[in-house]
Amino acid sequence: MSEKTTIYDIAKALNITAATVSRALNNNPKISAATKKLVMETAAKMNYKQNRLALALKSGKSNNVGVIVPYIDRNFFSAIIRGIEEELYPLGYHVIICQTHEQESTEIDNINALLNAQVDGILMSVSKLTTQTDHFEYVLEKNVPLVFFDRKKDLKGVSTVTIDDFEGGYRATKHLIDQGCKRIAHLSGDWSLEIYKNRYEGYKKALTDHGIALKKEYVIKTKSDIRAGQKASEKLLMLPEPPDAIFSSSDYVALGAIQQLKKHGIKIPTEFCVVGFSNEPFTKFLELSMTTVDQSPVEMGKMAAKVFLEQVKDSNVKIEKKVVLSPTLKIRMSSVK
Structure with missing residues (x-):
């Protein structure tokens, strides 16, 4: 069929009104089960496709949910998306995925596109x-x-829905102290993001609680990639009194640090311990498996979806939930002396 089948075509084929077809397709309780079945079968036979956008405009519900992440190719974010989909798909929702590449302007474009799509x-x-x-604020309006x-x-x-980054x-820091490490460095992310600030605060508190002085030169802010980890650890090794351990806010940065330490012939974990953050899949497959903090991304995705479902259940009730998940320390070879 070159032309799109309409409800009028179905009505004509069955010799009923277009209104009856529309009600049957939208599962109206006034239409008998036999008529619904007949309409559905005829619609399928005639290759009829409902205009989801028109339906959304009419009913105020599209069954589409927008998900915006910085990067889709990071395991952490793809696992969150998996959790969201596992929770929403069985309920008839479709997920539209957008990525910002860490750009505010792209984030604004994503939001506008999703609102135009009636999510x-x-x-x-x-x-x-x-x-x-x-x-x-515009989304809330x-x-x-x-x-x-x-x-x-x-x-x-x-x-x-967050994890307790602090x-x-x-x-992570207490674990390094328990291993006998005395000079613990911290490779941190950008503090304009609360998550990295909180991980740093947790590191600082663990040092204070165990009577270890915080050394400013041991704290370096880096990008979240392998090269940044190599450069930061090289800087640390050049210090008059280099550290004996690194707690990194990112697994990728920790991997770069491990590569650099090996280049200098430093034995991990006997001479130097390393702990990462995020539990990226590669951390357990490394020759020297990496200790890291697991963020339970699938669970985080499921929880975000559940919070959303609570909000749509009754649109008259304004729900504001602050869910904080507990992190798990995955202890592996890179930090156990």
């Missing part, structure tokens, strides 16, 4: 360079549920 909600992780909140996961901005009326930083 029923937006679940997102804020980009690193986002400073304003106008585009989030449109009465579209907004849920932040992992990275967030504190906004009234917005639910968040606790993760604390546990």
Whole structure:
């Protein structure tokens, strides 16, 4: 069929009204089960496809949910998306995925595109360079549920699902202290993102609680990649009193540090211990498996979806939830003396 089949074509074929066809397709309780079955079978035979956007405009519900992440190719974010889909697909929702590449302008474009597509909600992780909140306020004005996961901005009326990054930083640092490490360096991310600031605060508190002085030269802010880890650890090794351990806010940075330490012939973990953060898949497959903090991304995704579902259940009730998941320290070879 070259032309699209309409409800009028189905009505003509069955000798019933277009209104009856429309009600049957939309599962109206006034239409008998036999008529519904007949309409559905004829629609399938005639290759009829409902215009989802027109339906969304009419019913105010599209069964589409937008998910915005910084990068889709990071295991952490793809695992969160998996969790969201596992929770929403069985309920008839479709997930539209957008990525910001850490750009605020792209994030704003993503939000506008999703609102134009009449999504029923937006679940997102804020980009690193986002400073304003106008585009989030706009989502709320449109009465579209907004849920932040992992990275967030504190906004009234917005639910968040995060991990206790402070606790993760604390546990990682305490583990290194328990291994007998005395000079622990911290490779941190950009503090404009709350997650990295909190991991640093956890590191600092663990040192204080165990009577170890914080040395400013042991704290280096880096990008979250392998090359940054190599450069930062080289800088640390050049110090008059180099550290004997690294707690990194990123597994990729920790991997770069391990590569650099090996280049200098430093034995891990006997002479130097390393702990990462995120539990990326590669960490357990390395020749020297890496100790890291697991963030339970699938669980985080499922929880973000559940919070969204609670919000759409009753649109008259404004729900604002702050869900904080507990991190798990995965102890492996890179830090056990």
